[in-house]
Each structure stands twice: as C-alpha cells, then as structure tokens.
Amino acid sequence: MDRTRHIEWQLARFASGRDHAAMVWRDETVTYGELRERVDAWVARLNASEIQTGDCVGVIGDFSPESVACLLALVAQRCIVVPLAWESQDQHEQFFAIAELDHLVHFDRSDAATVVARNGRRNHPLLEQVRARRGPGLILFSSGSTGAPKAILHEFEPLLAKFRQPRRAYRTVNFLLFDHIGGVNTLFYTLANLGCTVVPADRTVARVCEAVARHGVELLPTSPSFLNLMLLERAHEHYDLSSLSLITYGTEVMPERTLAMANEAFPGARFQQTYGLSELGILRSKSRDNRSLLVKVGGEDFETRVRNGTLWIRAQSSMVGYLNAPSPFDDEGWFDTGDAVVQEGDYYRILGRESDIVNVGGQKVYPAEVEKVVAELPGVIDIAIRGEEHMILGNVVVAVVQMRDPIPASEMKRRIVAHAKGRLQPFMVPAKVKVVTESPVTYRFKKVRRA
Amino acid sequence: MNRDTLVESMTDLLKTAVDAEGEHHQIEVTPDAPLVGGEAILSSMGLVSYVMDVEASLEEDHGLEVTLVNENALSRKESPFRSVHALADYVLELAGSAASKPAA
Numbered sequence: 194m195d196r197t198r199h200i201e202w203q204l205a206r207f208a209s210g211r212d213h214a215a216m217v218w219r220d221e222t223v224t225y226g227e228l229r230e231r232v233d234a235w236v237a238r239l240n241a242s243e244i245q246t247g248d249c250v251g252v253i254g255d256f257s258p259e260s261v262a263c264l265l266a267l268v269a270q271r272c273i274v275v276p277l278a279w280e281s282q283d284q285h286e287q288f289f290a291i292a293e294l295d296h297l298v299h300f301d302r303s304d305a306a307t308v309v310a311r312n313g314r315r316n317h318p319l320l321e322q323v324r325a326r327r328g329p330g331l332i333l334f335s336s337g338s339t340g341a342p343k344a345i346l347h348e349f350e351p352l353l354a355k356f357r358q359p360r361r362a363y364r365t366v367n368f369l370l371f372d373h374i375g376g377v378n379t380l381f382y383t384l385a386n387l388g389c390t391v392v393p394a395d396r397t398v399a400r401v402c403e404a405v406a407r408h409g410v411e412l413l414p415t416s417p418s419f420l421n422l423m424l425l426e427r428a429h430e431h432y433d434l435s436s437l438s439l440i441t442y443g444t445e446v447m448p449e450r451t452l453a454m455a456n457e458a459f460p461g462a463r464f465q466q467t468y469g470l471s472e473l474g475i476l477r478s479k480s481r482d483n484r485s486l487l488v489k490v491g492g493e494d495f496e497t498r499v500r501n502g503t504l505w506i507r508a509q510s511s512m513v514g515y516l517n518a519p520s521p522f523d524d525e526g527w528f529d530t531g532d533a534v535v536q537e538g539d540y541y542r543i544l545g546r547e548s549d550i551v552n553v554g555g556q557k558v559y560p561a562e563v564e565k566v567v568a569e570l571p572g573v574i575d576i577a578i579r580g581e582e583h584m585i586l587g588n589v590v591v592a593v594v595q596m597r598d599p600i601p602a603s604e605m606k607r608r609i610v611a612h613a614k615g616r617l618q619p620f621m622v623p624a625k626v627k628v629v630t631e632s633p634v635t636y637r638f639k640k641v642r643r644a
Numbered sequence: 645m646n647r648d649t650l651v652e653s654m655t656d657l658l659k660t661a662v663d664a665e666g667e668h669h670q671i672e673v674t675p676d677a678p679l680v681g682g683e684a685i686l687s688s689m690g691l692v693s694y695v696m697d698v699e700a701s702l703e704e705d706h707g708l709e710v711t712l713v714n715e716n717a718l719s720r721k722e723s724p725f726r727s728v729h730a731l732a733d734y735v736l737e738l739a740g741s742a743a744s745k746p747a748a
Contacts, residue, residue: 399684427723490692584714606700619689
C-alpha cells in the first residue's frame, strides 16, 4: 500500500485535474487549480499564525471554496479539525469546551474567515494520543442516549484511506451539513475522484432542486424525509431534475411507499441506500435493486454481524474514542449500532432504532428533553413524549399531557408551541398534542411511549 | 360542513402557524397563499404541523377523523397542499366519502 499521506496524494491529484470544476458555490465555479491555490494560501496563513501541528481547530461554516480549502490546509498541517455548522450555534460553546479547542476559524456567509485563539487545551489523553501519532484528527459531535452531545474523535487518515480506490466522479449536491460524517464523506469522495460539489443556497426543497436543475447535478445524497418533501411539493414536475442519475438515502429508515413513489417520480435514477455512523465512518453499501430496502453493507475495512437482533460492526476506521463518554467498543473492537436488523442472505433490512428516540426527518428527538420543557407549563401533571408514524417525516413528536383541569388539545398545542420557542429546535416541538385525564406512566414509573 | 366556514377556520389556524414560526414579518395570510414551493409561507416542518392542526380541529369540531397526508394526496397531479382553498376542497372530498360509508 502507498504510504504517502492521503492529503499529499489528494493535493497531487488536484494538479492532474486543474481545469475540472471542483465546486459550484453561489453559481460560481471554482476549478481544482483554483482550489489548490486557495489551499496553499491557507497553508501560508496557518504558518504565519499561531496554529500549529496537533492543535485542535474548530471550523464553523458550510461547504464553500474557502472553508474546504481551510479544512484541507488544516489536514495538511496535521491539526485536529472540528467542523461545525452554523445551525448548531447554540451548542458551540459547549462543543468548544469538550473539544478543548485551541483555535477557531469562523466563516461568515460571504466566505470570509476570522481566526481567533481559544486556548482551551487541557491535554485530554485521547487528543494527546492523536498528537503523538502526528496524524491529523477529526472531531464530530453526535447526541448521546441521554441527550448530551458526545464528542467523537477520529484519526483522519483511516477515514480517507478508502478514497484512493478510483470511483466514478459525480456532480453532487452536498446535502448533508459540514459537521456530519456523511457530509465529510461526500466531500472527500468527490475530491478524490475529481467530481464537482454543488452547494445549494440552503437545504430547502426549492433551493436544492434549483441547484440540481441549474448545474446538471447527477448525484443527490439525501434522506427519506427529504425525498418525501420533494414528493409532497411535486418538485420533479416544477424543476428539470432529469440530470439525476443516482439518489442515495440514509440517516433514517426508508418507508417502502416512499421508495416506490420516488422510483416513479425519478425513473432515470438509480436508488442506493447508504449506511454509516459518526463513530465508524461510512460503509460501502449496495441495495439489492432500486426498489429494495435490502442492503449489503461492508467493504474491505468493515466486518458486520448480528447479535441479539441488532447490527454490530468492526471497522478499521473506528474512532479513537469519545472525549466525554466511556468506550462503546467490546474487547474485540465490535460496536453495537443499536439498529435492529433482519438478515436475508448477504443482505440486511434495517428496521430502526432499538430505543425510544423519535427520529423526525433524520434528526433525533430525545423524549426527556421535550418532556422537560412541556412540564414547565402551568397545570401540567404529567407528560409523555412519543413518536407517531408520519408519511412525510417518518415520525412526528406527539405529546400526551395529563392536565389538572383538562382543556382542548388545540389550545394546549398553542401553549406548548409558544413555550417551546427558543427552548426547543423546531423539529422537536410536538406536532400533535393529546390531553388525557390519566397518568401516562406505568406502575414501574416508565413512560408509555408506544402508541 | 360549510365550505366558507371551513376555509375561514383553516385560515385562522394558518395565521397561528405562521405566527408561531415568527420568521416572516407582515406576511399576508390568505386562503390563496402558497403552502408549498419556493414562495411557501411556512417551512416544511411548519406545514406538517399545520396539517396536523387541521386534522385535530376536524376531529374536535366535526368529529371527523381523517389523515390528510396519505398516498392518495401525495400522488395527485395537483397537490392538495398548495393552498388553503385546495386543502379545504380535499377535506370536503374526504368528508363526503367518509359520510357515504355505512356506520360501523
């Protein structure tokens, strides 16, 4: 195996595709030659700054020519990168503290960057371990089972190794955000194959479809909920989306009907299920066919098996560990994904999460977080949050509220929505409210979260 | 169910939903305002929540239990979710077919 670091291989590859389009951002095309110049400029800027090899550096932004160049320069400088999306800004201070951030690069919407020192280092043993190996690192955040965000520390090189194998170059909308393992994976796949990343103005159906139509996008990596929203808005009739040759979907369970309807709406596209976790990286996957929910997952660097009905994975690209939680791996390095699966020959069908987490459009809602906020309202005796199946979003949040003096459910919903503003993110706010007179807990004092 | 009062109550619910999102200033909420597409006055999440409000009010006020987001609605050439007027017509259509079924 070639021992050059991935980033050196990658930057050399840019030279061979100098005139290819690397990104389309705000309808402007940036070539690989220009991207390389921007990376070099960032390397020079880093050298002139206080940022050093092994430093933990937060990067706030979305995919853009400058943020991608900065990210690549930080990898080249063997820093530990913490990509963060604007959308999670309420949690940023908490993330900075957990990641012991040394510096922060903040991009604004015009793609200009401000670099500030944070001096948060406290020599966490896992961060020191990555520094000792002198490789670049990556920290991603995901919500833990208690709702507290977990910091996932990776060595960057093992995540990138698989991209040396040449694959097809696509013009791709980078639908997933900057701080998501899937977004990072799509970016590096595209760069490695000299494909083109098209960045939509935002992630609404209208803007994403405009980007596809205007720039002849071939690959749309998306989620079942987004496909549902596209179908709801009949986007395929309003925009020319005929350039799409591959639509991939992941992050949540695909409803059979959605897949069937999407196949009707996009007869020229192949449909492919993806599978990955922040802790392990993205696996190679293969759907049995366009209309099948059966998927083969794995690749050279991943082993899979089913234990007690859930999928366990052992990966070469496994994280180093959580910065703020115990190791989830067993003695042999296996990881319990918590996803219930059924095995059919070489294929798996993913049934969903084992736990009570409500997955609304691919975003996790922890019942306890919502229950806490609703319980603050006057007159509430008890409250249980559960999911209810929904055709568009997979699930919606339903609040079952026990009131001292019962009021109409519509009035209670108005109060909850008003109170939740600024306290809960929009997708966490109950879409449906039921007012009951009996307590929604069992004799074991467990919430009844099943319908 | 009278169409005019239905449109009126659904428009009131829409006003509440638009206000709750709070990002739109001085948007005129009318029965013709677009609910889907680039000009939509609600976010996608807001639309889902609004449709559930309509379902809840149909149950509370008219004893009508319907699921408005269904395969039939999604596969129509003209989306019933494009405006309050279109959605009201769809509700009446569903109410009509519910009424014509024999009581269980």
